[in-house]
Amino acid sequence: MKVSLSINQKLYEFDIPANTLLVELIREKAELTGTHVGCDTSQCGACTVIVNGHSIKSCSVLALQMDGADITTIEGIAAEDGTLHPMQTAFKECHGLQCGFCTPGMVISAIDLCKDHPNASDHEIRHLLEGNICRCTGYHNIIKAIKSGAKNMPVTK
Amino acid sequence: MGSIDDFSKLPHIGESVLRKEDVRFLTGVGQYTDDINLAHQTHAVFVRSPYAHATIKSINLTVAKAHPGVIGIFIGEDIAKDNINGLPCGWLINNPDGTPMKEPAHPILAQGKVRYVGDHVAVVVAETVQQARDAAELVEVEYDVLKPVINLVKAKNGPAIHDIAPDNQCYKWKLGDEPAVDLAFKNAAHITKLDLINNRLIPNALETRTVIGSYSRASDEYVLYVSNQNPHVERLLMTAFVMGLPEHKVRVIAPDVGGGFGSKIYLYAEDVCLTWAAKKLNRNIKWVADRNEAFLSDAHGRDHVSHAEMAMDKDGKFLALKVKTDANLGAYLSTFSTAIPTILYATLLAGQYTTPQIYVEVDAWFTNTAPVDAYRGAGRPEAAYLLERLVSRCAWELDISQDEIRNRNFIKTFPYQTPVALQYDTGDFPAIMAKANVLADVAGFEARRKSSEAKGLLRGIGYSSYIEACGLAPSNIAGALGARAGLFEVGEIRVNPTGSVTVFTGSHSHGQGHETTFAQVVAARLGIPIDQIDVVHGDTGRVPFGMGTYGSRSISVGGAAIMKALDKIEIKAKKIAAHMLEASDTDIDFANGEFTVKGTDKKIAFGAIALSAYVPHNYPLETLEPGLNETAFYDPTNFTFPSGTYICEVEVNPESGMVHLDQFTAVDDFGTIINPMIVEGQVHGGLVQGIGQALMENCVYDEDSGDLLTGSFMDYTMPRADLFPEFKIGHVCTPCTHNPLGTKGCGEAGAIGSPPAVINAVLDALRPLGVKELDMPATSHRVWEAIMAAKQ
Numbered sequence: 041m042k043v044s045l046s047i048n049q050k051l052y053e054f055d056i057p058a059n060t061l062l063v064e065l066i067r068e069k070a071e072l073t074g075t076h077v078g079c080d081t082s083q084c085g086a087c088t089v090i091v092n093g094h095s096i097k098s099c100s101v102l103a104l105q106m107d108g109a110d111i112t113t114i115e116g117i118a119a120e121d122g123t124l125h126p127m128q129t130a131f132k133e134c135h136g137l138q139c140g141f142c143t144p145g146m147v148i149s150a151i152d153l154c155k156d157h158p159n160a161s162d163h164e165i166r167h168l169l170e171g172n173i174c175r176c177t178g179y180h181n182i183i184k185a186i187k188s189g190a191k192n193m194p195v196t197k
Numbered sequence: 198m199g200s201i202d203d204f205s206k207l208p209h210i211g212e213s214v215l216r217k218e219d220v221r222f223l224t225g226v227g228q229y230t231d232d233i234n235l236a237h238q239t240h241a242v243f244v245r246s247p248y249a250h251a252t253i254k255s256i257n258l259t260v261a262k263a264h265p266g267v268i269g270i271f272i273g274e275d276i277a278k279d280n281i282n283g284l285p286c287g288w289l290i291n292n293p294d295g296t297p298m299k300e301p302a303h304p305i306l307a308q309g310k311v312r313y314v315g316d317h318v319a320v321v322v323a324e325t326v327q328q329a330r331d332a333a334e335l336v337e338v339e340y341d342v343l344k345p346v347i348n349l350v351k352a353k354n355g356p357a358i359h360d361i362a363p364d365n366q367c368y369k370w371k372l373g374d375e376p377a378v379d380l381a382f383k384n385a386a387h388i389t390k391l392d393l394i395n396n397r398l399i400p401n402a403l404e405t406r407t408v409i410g411s412y413s414r415a416s417d418e419y420v421l422y423v424s425n426q427n428p429h430v431e432r433l434l435m436t437a438f439v440m441g442l443p444e445h446k447v448r449v450i451a452p453d454v455g456g457g458f459g460s461k462i463y464l465y466a467e468d469v470c471l472t473w474a475a476k477k478l479n480r481n482i483k484w485v486a487d488r489n490e491a492f493l494s495d496a497h498g499r500d501h502v503s504h505a506e507m508a509m510d511k512d513g514k515f516l517a518l519k520v521k522t523d524a525n526l527g528a529y530l531s532t533f534s535t536a537i538p539t540i541l542y543a544t545l546l547a548g549q550y551t552t553p554q555i556y557v558e559v560d561a562w563f564t565n566t567a568p569v570d571a572y573r574g575a576g577r578p579e580a581a582y583l584l585e586r587l588v589s590r591c592a593w594e595l596d597i598s599q600d601e602i603r604n605r606n607f608i609k610t611f612p613y614q615t616p617v618a619l620q621y622d623t624g625d626f627p628a629i630m631a632k633a634n635v636l637a638d639v640a641g642f643e644a645r646r647k648s649s650e651a652k653g654l655l656r657g658i659g660y661s662s663y664i665e666a667c668g669l670a671p672s673n674i675a676g677a678l679g680a681r682a683g684l685f686e687v688g689e690i691r692v693n694p695t696g697s698v699t700v701f702t703g704s705h706s707h708g709q710g711h712e713t714t715f716a717q718v719v720a721a722r723l724g725i726p727i728d729q730i731d732v733v734h735g736d737t738g739r740v741p742f743g744m745g746t747y748g749s750r751s752i753s754v755g756g757a758a759i760m761k762a763l764d765k766i767e768i769k770a771k772k773i774a775a776h777m778l779e780a781s782d783t784d785i786d787f788a789n790g791e792f793t794v795k796g797t798d799k800k801i802a803f804g805a806i807a808l809s810a811y812v813p814h815n816y817p818l819e820t821l822e823p824g825l826n827e828t829a830f831y832d833p834t835n836f837t838f839p840s841g842t843y844i845c846e847v848e849v850n851p852e853s854g855m856v857h858l859d860q861f862t863a864v865d866d867f868g869t870i871i872n873p874m875i876v877e878g879q880v881h882g883g884l885v886q887g888i889g890q891a892l893m894e895n896c897v898y899d900e901d902s903g904d905l906l907t908g909s910f911m912d913y914t915m916p917r918a919d920l921f922p923e924f925k926i927g928h929v930c931t932p933c934t935h936n937p938l939g940t941k942g943c944g945e946a947g948a949i950g951s952p953p954a955v956i957n958a959v960l961d962a963l964r965p966l967g968v969k970e971l972d973m974p975a976t977s978h979r980v981w982e983a984i985m986a987a988k989q
Contacts, residue, residue: 042635057327073232074225076455078403079488083910085402087591114225127652128223132215135874140222141455166919171695173910175403175456176708177880179918180945 047072048116056103063087064112065103074114074144078173085172089113095152096109097145097171101182114144117151127151130189131182138176146172146182154190162187201932201939205869206788207721212726223345227453232408235481238409239268241471242329243484244336246311247494249345250358251566253309253318253338253456261321261335266907268330269478270336272319273306281305281473285438286462286530288370290539290561292746298368298561301359303529304440305466305473310787311340312358312528313565314855314898314905315493317466322474323498345565347901349525352562358528365563367535368527372543372617378499378508381470383516384506389591391936392424396578397500397525397896399913400572400705404455406495414479418446418717421472425451426461426705427745430682432737434464434532435472447472449497451735454707457734458886459571461707462747463532479916492908497896498572500525501538505587505912506952507552508874511840513595513602517554517586520546520583523562524569531568533575535561540678541576541666541748547615547839548584549626549662550606555616565903571747571946573886574665581663582973583595587612589660593964598662599629599876599957600946602843607662612934619666621838623931626662629842629864636927637844637862652946654848656859657962661954664840667749667942685832686750687742688758690719690766692825694811697729703743704755708882709944711751717871718756718797718938722763724790724802741828749942752871753837753933760828769825770806777801777809790978837905837933837941841865843884845954849962854981855893856959860918864927865946869939876943877926883947884924891955895974914974963987 046055054069057102066075066089078086085100090112093173109161117125129135137143153160153168160168165174165186166179173184204210223226229792258270277884301307307318320338323329324981346355352365359365382388401423409422425431428449435449436442454461472484486494503522507517524538533780543557592602607626615618642658649656669675672683689701700715716730733739746755767787774792775782783797793800809816810825848859863880871875893914897906907913932939952973959975960968967987971979 044717052587059327066759072225074227076229076404077231077908078455081488081909083915084403084488104294115222118224123927124220124223129224132219136217137219137222137877138710139403139456139880140218140227140453141950143222144225162923166921169918173324173403173915175401175458175886175915176882177878178883178916178924179921180881180885180924181878183918183923192508 041104045103045106045111047111048113050132060103061099062101062106063098064101066098067156069097072113072115073196076141076144079111079143083173085149086145086164087149088148088172090148090152095149115191117147126192127189130192132186134181134185136177136182136185142174146174152195154186158190199270201869201937203941204863205932209717209721209727211873212717212870214713214717214872216710217716218710229404229453229455230409230422231485232467233409233422234409236411238481238483238766239322239324240326240329241482241484242321242333243317243467244321244333245319246314246316248311248340248342249314251311251340251342252343253307253311253725254341255339256319257337259333260337260644264332264335266324267321267332268480269322269474270319271306271426271474273304273308276473277308279473280441281469282439284466285434285536287532287681288536289681290370290535292369293371297537300530301361301364303604304470313567314903315567316427316528320470320474322478344716347563347566347898347900348565348902349523349562352564358565362563367561367563367793370559370769371557374554375556378556380517382508382519387509387595389434389507389587389594391505391587391590393503393583393586395499395582396698396890396973397511397892398498398572398890399492399896400458400460400498401458401491401915402456402458402496405488406461406465406467406493407485408467408471408811409481409483410475411481412476412479418448419461419472419475420448420450421468422450422452423459423468424438426457426707426747428452428705428735428737428954429703429743430745431464431468433682435469439469440473449872451692451705456606457707458573459498459575459747463496472510475722485677489908491804492913493905494567495571496531497527498569499579500569501886503583505583507587507591509591513591513597513605515550515552515606518546518552518559522558522559525564525566526561526562527566528567529568534568537571537576542580544617544619545577545580545664545666546584547617548669549608551608555883557617566898567946574945575748577665577945578887578949578952581949582953583798585661586956588956600634603662611958619836622835624659624840625840625864625929625931626840629866629929632661632927632929633842633862633864634843636864636925637860639844649666649848655851655962655965656846656848657958657960658770659845659956659958659961660842660955662842662952663948664838665945665949666836666838668753668833668837669750670746670754670836672832683708684744685830685853686758687756687760687828687830688755689741689828690759690762692766692807692810692950692985694808695879696725696807697956698723698725700732700759701740702732702734702755702759703740703745704751705746709746709751709879714752714875715759716931718759719763722926725803734837741949751945752935752940753940753942754831754833756832756938756940757936762827765827765829766825771810773806773816774801778817791839834935837868837936839865839867839941839943839946841946841950844949845958847962849959849980851966851984852853854977854984856975856977856980858888858922859891862921862925863947863950864929865943866929866931867943868930868933870928870942879948880926881924884946884951885916885921887948887951888955890971891952891975893974893976
C-alpha cells in the first residue's frame with residue numbers, strides 16, 4: 041500500500057505492507073536509524089518522533105496512518121549547517137546521555153515538553169518525562185539538560 | 198612518567214571535558230548493531246521453549262520450511278552434527294573436598310531437553326523478519342512437560358535438571374576459619390542475626406542484544422557484529438571453546454553498544470548460532486532480540502538467599518561474622534556465573550570493618566530459570582547489602598546510631614589484610630563518613646522527622662558504607678582461583694605522522710565515555726589537544742587484543758595499559774629528540790608537548806618528533822627503528838578498592854505503605870578522578886539501578902509453571918524520572934597505590950552501595966511500629982504487609 045509523507049522536510053513515497061509501523065518505515069525505508077526501538081510494548085520512548093508538531097512513540101502508530109504527515113526525527117533537529125539544536129547542546133553540556141540509545145527519544149520528548157511547558161520545574165519535568173526510559177544516566181543530568189535547553193529554545197507558541 | 202601525584206596534576210586530569218562521542222548520538226548517527234545492514238542480509242528468529250522444564254519428543258519442520266522466504270531452519274541435531282560445542286563457563290569453582298563443580302553441557306540449541314522458558318529450540322532464517330517470525334510459529338515441537346524447579350531454596354529436593362547434578366547443586370564453597378569464628382561467637386557479648394533475600398533482577402540495557410553473522414568464502418573469514426562488552430573475549434570463547442575455529446579467522450565487532458551493565462559480557466547461544474549458520478547458508482544473517490526475548494534470555498542478576506550472624510563485644514565492636522548463602526545460577530552456567538557468589542561476593546564481606554574472623558559458606562543451585570550472571574556490581578552488591586543491613590541492625594539492637602557503630606569498627610590503617618583473602622591498599626572511611634554526614638545534613642534529620650510526623654508520615658534514615666573490588670586481578674592469582682581467562686588489558690598508542698594520535702584499547706565503552714576520558718589521559722601525557730586524539734575500541738580486527746569492560750576495570754586496567762604504552766612512546770620520542778637536538782637522551786625532558794635539553798633553551802615540539810619518526814631523514818636509523826607506535830599489556834598486581842558511604846532518607850506513609858525517597862547522599866572514594874562530570878554520571882546511573890532494586894525492580898517466575906511473570910516493561914517496574922530526588926554527590930580521594938593513574942573505578946559503586954541505604958532507611962522509619970523484617974523491593978504492598986504483620 042502506498043504512503044506519502046515528509047520526514048525532516050524531505051518528501052518520501054513508499055509502497056509498504058499494511059502492518060508496517062511508523063518506526064519500521066523510518067528505520068528501514070527512509071534509512072534514518074537514529075530513531076531506536078527499545079521495547080515492544082510502547083513503554084520506553086526510544087522511538088519518539090515529532091508528527092505534525094507533537095511527539096509520539098513511532099512504534100505505536102501504523103505507517104499508513106501517517107499519509108501526508110510532517111515528521112521530524114532526531115536527524116532533522118540540528119540546523120542544516122550542523123549547528124546543534126539548543127536541546128542537543130544542553131544534553132551535551134549537562135552530560136545528559138551515556139550509551140546514547142535512549143537519547144534521540146529523550147531529546148525529541150524534551151523539545152516537545154518544553155514547547156508546552158517552557159518554565160517547567162524539576163518536579164514537572166520528571167513527571168512529563170515519565171514515558172521515556174533511560175537505563176544509564178539515572179535521569180539526573182537529563183533533567184538538568186532539559187531545564188537548560190528550555191531556556192535557550194526559540195519560543196514557538 | 199613520575200608519581201601518581203604528578204599525574205593527577207597534569208592538564209586535563211580532573212577536568213570535566215565534554216564528551217567527544219556525544220554529537221553522533223545526539224544527531225542520530227551512532228552505529229548500533231541494528232543500524233548496520235549487510236548486503237543481501239537475511240533475518241533470524243529463534244523458536245524458544247514455552248516450558249520451564251520439558252523433554253522434546255519431536256520437532257516437525259515440514260510446514261515451516263515451506264513458508265515463503267525461509268532459507269534455513271536448524272535444530273540441536275544440526276549443530277551437534279557439525280561438532281559445535283556448548284557454551285563454556287569461564288570460572289571453575291571447586292568444592293571443599295577438591296572435586297570440581299558440576300558443569301553440565303550448555304547447548305547452543307536444545308539437545309532433547311529444554312530447561313527454562315526462553316531456552317533455544319530452533320533458529321529460523323528467512324529473507325525478512327516477518328517471514329522468519331511467521332515460519333517460527335509454524336515449527337511444531339512436541340514436549341513432555343516436567344515439573345520445574347524454580348525456587349532455589351527448594352532446588353535440592355526438586356527433579357534433576359541435569360543428569361550430572363541429581364540434587365541440582367552446582368557446588369558448595371567456603372571461605373574463612375570456621376573454628377575461629379565459632380570460638381568468637383562463644384565469647385560474644387551480643388549476637389545479631391539476619392535473614393534476607395537479594396532479589397533477582399533483569400538488566401534491561403535499552404538496546405537489546407543484536408547479532409549479525411557473516412562469512413566470506415573468498416577469505417574463509419567470519420565477521421560477527423554483536424552488541425557486546427568484550428569482543429576479544431567473545432572471540433576467544435567462541436573460537437577456542439565452542440567452534441574450534443582459528444582465532445584469526447573470526448573478527449568480532451562491537452560497535453556502538455546501547456548499555457551493557459554486565460548482560461553483554463557473555464557469549465550467548467545466538468552469537469554462535471548466527472556465526473555458524475552464516476557459513477552454512479552462505480548468507481549474512483541478523484538477529485535483534487525483542488524486549489520480551491531480552492527479559493527471557495539475557496543473563497539475570499543477584500538471586501541470593503542468606504543468613505548472617507555478627508558477634509560483638511559489649512561496645513559493638515565486631516568480633517566475628519558468619520554467613521550462609523544459597524545462590525541461584527539458573528538453568529545453565531553462563532560465562533562468569535560461578536565466580537559471582539564466591540570470588541566476587543564472599544571476599545567482600547569484611548566490608549570497611551576490622552572484623553577479625555569471617556566464615557562464609559555458599560551453596561549454588563541449578564533451577565529452571567534463565568542463567569544468572571554478573572549484573573552491575575556482580576557479587577559485591579550482594580555482599581554490601583547483607584553486611585550493611587546486618588550492621589544497621591546491630592546498631593539498632595545495641596541502641597547506638599548507624600554512623601557510630603560504623604565509626605567504631607572502621608579499618609583505619611592501610612594496607613589492610615582482611616580475613617577473606619583481599620588486601621585493601623588504601624582508603625579513608627572515617628573521612629568519607631564525616632563528609633557524608635555533613636552533605637546529608639544529618640544534624641537536621643530530627644527536625645525533618647518531626648515535620649514528617651506532623652504530616653502523618655514516618656521518616657527514616659539509612660546508612661550504607663560499602664567497599665568493592667574492581668579490576669579483578671592479577672591473572673595468575675585469578676587463574677589459581679579458577680579463572681579460565683587472563684585479566685590484563687591492552688593499549689596501543691599510534692602516533693600518526695602529522696602528530697595526531699590514535700589510541701587502540703581493549704576496553705569497550707557502552708556509555709562510559711572512554712573516547713573522552715582516555716583521550717584526556719593521552720592529551721595530559723603528550724601535551725597535545727584532546728581533539729587530535731581518537732580512541733578506537735570494540736573491533737578485534739583493529740585492536741591488538743583486550744579483555745573488555747566489566748567490573749569497573751576500564752580506567753584502572755585499560756587506562757593503565759595506555760599509560761604503559763605512553764611510557765614507551767615517551768622513551769622512544771626522547772631518543773629521536775636527543776638525536777635532533779644533538780644531546781644525550783638522558784638530558785631530554787618532556788613536558789607540555791615539548792622536548793627540551795636540560796639547562797639549555799634547545800627544544801622541539803612533539804609534532805616534529807612524530808613527523809621525523811615517519812620521515813626519518815634526520816634520524817638515528819642505526820640504533821632506532823622508524824615509526825612511533827607502541828603497544829603495552831598491563832596485568833594489575835591487585836584489585837582496586839573504591840569505597841563510600843551513602844545516606845538515604847525516606848518518608849513512609851503508614852496507611853498505604855508507600856515509600857517516598859526524599860534525599861539521597863553519596864560520598865565515594867574513587868581515587869584519582871580524570872573527568873568528574875563522567876564519574877558523577879556513572880554514580881547517578883548506578884544509584885538509580887540500586888534504588889530500583891531496593892524499591893521496585895523484581896524478577897518473578899511462577900513457581901508452578903516456571904513462566905516468567907515479569908517479562909515486559911508493563912510487568913517489570915523500571916525506574917523512571919519521576920521517582921527520584923536530586924542526588925547529593927561528594928568525593929574523598931585516596932589514590933590507588935598500585936596503578937600509575939591512582940584510579941579505582943566508579944561504574945558499579947552506585948548500584949552496590951545504595952540498596953542497603955534505602956532499606957535501612959525504610960526500616961528505620963518503621964522501627965516505631967516494630968517492623969524488623971523487610972525484603973526488597975520495598976513496594977507499598979510489601980511495606981504495608983510488614984506493618985500489618987508487626988501489628989499482629
